[in-house]
Amino acid sequence: MITLNDYLYSGDTLLRILHNYSGDLRKDARKNKNEIDLAHCNFLLQITELLEHNDFLTAQSQKIREFYKYMAREYPFLAFTFKGRIKSLIRAEEKFNGYIVEYIYDYHMEHGTYPSVSEIKNRLTCFRDLIAYRIVISMPRCHLKSEQDREKVEEKYLYEIANALPAFLEERGFTVESARGIMESPSELLNDEVRPYYRDYVAGKTPQDYRSLHITLYDNSSRCFMEVQLRTKSMDDVAEIGPANHLGYEKGQDEARARRDAIPEGECIYFDEAYERGMRLQKLELSKLDVNMFAAVNNSLINDGCGLYRGRLILPYEHLSRFQNDLID
Structure with a gap:
């Protein structure tokens, strides 16, 4: 079985690793008539094209910047950041294989059999966050009345911004995608016309206190999907450096091992290979990797x-928030 790990110690650049890994995986998939590995190759091709031909990202980010300028006009008292990223190769590979493991396990638990190849491939089409943007807001304490609750004020503005975002971006060439009922928002702060598009991890309960609003859009100019996340600073801290980060990782390991115990080895090759690839990635010793522009002392200092x-x-x-003498009403 061909895995990404086999290519990370060669001293090659990231793009060369991607080309070599996907090329060898495609040859092996054709030889063994493995349709899931062929779908895997097409997924890797998407990442490669984002990294090789990313001129469209300049145009895309300029459209996102228009919303940044809108927020600066409408909310001068808020501090906020806009960040964008192409998903890392290791995280994308983990997620792709994780989707396969999770879907086959859930299907087997419900039906007692294994899904068809077409059903697995259909599950893999839901990968929408290779490109993701994050808007993080914060209300400086100097703009708050002493009796006001900071979290409630920030959430009010977070939902207000979420209400404005879909129409703003649709006017600039994006199409908003339905959330398909996943984590549908119960919040009265979210307008009914935009509610079907958001996965609301703020009002909805999630493990490890993860909180964020997620929306998926299709960029009609570049013909690709992207995800936008909206958070307050405290929500972002929990997700990035708090319990939603570390404990989620540990919990994911435990769940993966439980799924392996439930699916006998050798019964479903697609589960076996995806599980093994995922486990190998979790055991990477990053300090020993030899990749252009990458250095790690350990798995924390990277x-x-x-x-x-x-x-x-x-x-x-x-x-940065403009200092104002007027307090927020």
């Missing part, structure tokens, strides 16, 4: 300038 582990940044905008 300097990744190539998009291997942390993702490649494509949009850093920051707006």
